[in-house]
Amino acid sequence: MNTGLEKQRNILDYGLMSLWRRKTKNLSVLLVFALVIFLMSSFQFLTGALTDVAQQSLRLAPEITVQKMVAGRQEQIPISYGDKLQEIFGIRRVEPRVWGYHFSTTTGGNITMLGVSSFDPRLETALLHGRLPSGSSAGEVVLGQGVVRDLDLKGRRKFSFFRPELTQKTFTVTGEFKPESELLTADLMVMSIADSRDFFHISETYATDLLVTVANPAEIETIARKIAELLPDTRVVTRPQILKTYNAVFGWRSGFGSVCLLTGLAAFIILAWDKASGMTPEEKREIGILKLLGWQTSDVLAVRFYESFAVSFLALLLGCTLGYVHIAFFDGALFRPVMFGWSVITPHLHLVPVVRFGDVLLVICFTVLPYLAVTIIPAWRAASVPPDSAMR
Amino acid sequence: MMISIQNVYKTYNQGLTNEVAALRDINLDVQRNEVICLKGPSGSGKSTLLSIIGCVFPPTSGAAQVAGKKLSRLPDRFLTIHRREYIGFIFQQFNLLPQLTVLDNVMLPLMVFGYPPEIRCEKAVALLERLGVEHRRHFVVSQISGGELQRVAIARALINDPPIILADEPTAHLDQKLSERFLSFMEEFKQEGKTIVMTSHDPLVVEHPCVDRVVEMMDGRTRSSCS
Known part of the structure; x- marks a missing residue:
């Protein structure tokens, strides 16, 4: 040896x-x-x-989100901004989104109520069971697991929240998000944009923000820059930026x-x-x-x-x-x-x-x-x- | 000539306020197969001279040659290699590792030679048998007697079959019977052709027939006399 x-x-x-x-x-x-x-x-x-x-979880997040800023704070964005965005080559679709917070007295935290005009079919894969809400104002919602725990529905499918002016709105649960997506969906209540407008009293000419889908995902940053140049009073947030955050x-x-x-x-x-x-x-x-x-x-x-x-x-x-x-x-x-x-x-x-x-x-x-x-x-x-x- | 020391000086802490001149102008030649005894009071420089011969450190000045190798200015690495090939040490305090077994202690020097365990064991057992402590080989050294400790220390010194054996006050902690036994071993090793340098002021060692020459030391200087 x-x-x-x-x-x-x-x-x-x-x-x-x-x-x-x-x-x-x-x-x-x-x-x-x-x-x-x-x-x-x-x-x-x-x-x-x-x-x-x-x-x-962010696979299903919007590619570009456009929010109107006034004096450094987010304001409602006019739907007409969406028409201007259609001028930019490479943008496939622009959709309004209306969302806001509802204070939960049980946990002392906020429930995020999110209304979208159409649901990405891929979102079905994020559901534990049930289906996505219909586009009507029937009050159908999909809940994150945190909201399910918070509401403690015990098998019931209907519940009510008070609107800001203290009138009641009733919701029907059509599905729940998977626990794996809780990082993003724990406090989330997804509904149609009509229901969201109804709950928060936001007129049809405004939205909380605009979601932009691009034709080529490799062009996200370029298109985001173009949007920022076209609409200088907006904040443009891209999916990679959210991930970086x-x-x-x-x-x-x-x-x-x-x-x-x-x-x-x-x-x-x-x-x-x-x-x-x-x-x-x-x-x-x-x-x-x-x-x-x-x-x-x-x-x-x-x-x-x-x-x-x-x-x-x-x-x-x-x-x-x-x-x-x-x-x-x-x-x-x-x-x-x-x-x-x-x-x-x-x-x-x-x-x-x-x-x-x-x-x-x-x-x-x-x-x-x-x-x-x-x-x-x-x-x-x-x-x-x-x-x-x-x-x- | 097995050992040649010419005009050797050794100064500890040179240039500092606590500088000590341990050896001054030492001259000493030791022939192959010769047994010499360095005699002198404590602090006379016996152990320092033994350390230079044993390649523990080089002299401050002068020429020291051991087994054909000039030690002066030899780096530590080469001093170590020379030491493990040519020198076997027997210490006054035995310097065995107390938590190891007798066998492990004896095999220690062989580990860095790259011998496989079975050969190390074979060599160590043979030596322990020769020195009459083979029955203690699996004992931890803290469990054996002083006389046995010394024989284990001798076995460890001889395991590499070195031509030179250095023994520092080897009988200081032994009674007369054990001291005589130790000297009889030295006599055997002399007959086998080993060169032996011992330090001692024990008359039993100094006057033992196996000792060819006694070198008296005082204040770091030598004065040779025939035994």
């Missing part, structure tokens, strides 16, 4: 033997390390899962959470430096003896590396597995308040963790690499001095 390889095997044997000799200390470091990795990986996997859900919001929340975790991470690094750096007088003496017996500095460092690598690899495996389980089976229960902290009906999403190589690499960079450094550097220092000084 190759002598170099056999030597490395012997050093690995010695490293594992050494780990076993200090099993109590190493086990405690492993558990704390795994906890830190679990917290960090949970954040990363949760962010990935939410971004993924957003991406899936979601990513930024989750990224920001995840980043905020991670920054809070850094305190814990710093405490762990200090613990690792103190406990795992292995530089007790006995361990310095051990390095001195090994060097006197002919072990090179690199051999001593290899022992340390194998020890630290074994601990950090096991902690990474354990921490990431726990992080995955936390998202997959407990829906990220620990971090839901941080990630879902908006003041509307909170979504009850069932999340599927998304493990990206970049996320795992980030966790490794913030945990495994500092750990390797704080354990190997002191050993390198001790092994670099003449062995007799380590033994005095």
Whole structure:
């Protein structure tokens, strides 16, 4: 057998033997390390899962939304703006949309009531059961799961809301959105535009915003720019921009959470430096003896590396597995308040963790690499001095 | 010549306020198969000289040659390689790793030679048998007696079959019977052609027939005399 390889095997044997000799200390470091990795990986996997859900849900979102702005605030947009938009080459369809909020006294959050002039047939696929509302003003609605929980209909299909001027409007439930789409639909009540106009008292010459469908999705940004030039008093929002906003919001929340975790991470690094750096007088003496017996500095460092690598690899495996389980089976229960902290009906999403190589690499960079450094550097220092000084 | 030390000086903490001149103008030649004893009071420089011969560190100045290799200005990496091939150390405190078994301690030097476990084990067991401690091979060293510890330390020093054995105050913690046993082992090793350098002020060692020469040391200087 190759002598170099056999030597490395012997050093690995010695490293594992050494780990076993200090099993109590190493086990405690492993558990704390795994906890830190679990917290960090949970954040990363949760962010990935939410971004993924957003991406899936936004497939059905309008390609371009046009809203009228007055003094920096959104106002109702005249339907006539839609006629102007038809002049732009590449726009296939312009549809008005009327929406608003209804305050829910049960949850203290707002229900979003959304009325559209036609329903994309693909929207059927987002339904858990039932059908989309008809286009009439019969009061037919499809509810998000958050609204279903909020209304607590217990099998009834009809319910009533007070209009702003305190007259009642009755609605009939024709379907429910799937729980998987809760990120976008939890607080949503979808109806025909006629019902929405009726509820909010918005005239037929106005809408809340205009939805633009383009012929070529690759041209979304170009057409959005053209709309902004044609209608300078409007705000033009594209689907990719909404997705970016979601990513930024989750990224920001995840980043905020991670920054809070850094305190814990710093405490762990200090613990690792103190406990795992292995530089007790006995361990310095051990390095001195090994060097006197002919072990090179690199051999001593290899022992340390194998020890630290074994601990950090096991902690990474354990921490990431726990992080995955936390998202997959407990829906990220620990971090839901941080990630879902908006003041509307909170979504009850069932999340599927998304493990990206970049996320795992980030966790490794913030945990495994500092750990390797704080354990190997002191050993390198001790092994670099003449062995007799380590033994005095 | 197995060991040649010419005009060697060793100064610790050179240039600092706590500078100590441990060796001053040392000259010492040791022939192959010779046994010498460095004798002198504590602080006379015996252990420092032993460390230079043992390639633990190079001298501050002067020429030191061990087994044909000039040690002066040799980088640590090459000193280590030379040490593991030519030197076997026996320490006053034995310096065994207390949580390892007797067998693991003896096999330690062989690990970095790249021997597979079965060969390491075979060599170690053979030596432990020869030194009469084979029955203790699976004991953790903290569980065995002082005399056995010393024999384990000897086995570890010999496991690479080095031509030079260095022993620092080897009988300091042994009673007379165990000291005599140790010296009888040294006598055996001398007959096998080993070169042995010991430090001691124990009369039993200094006056033992296997010792060819006693080198007296005082304040970092040497004064040779025949045994």
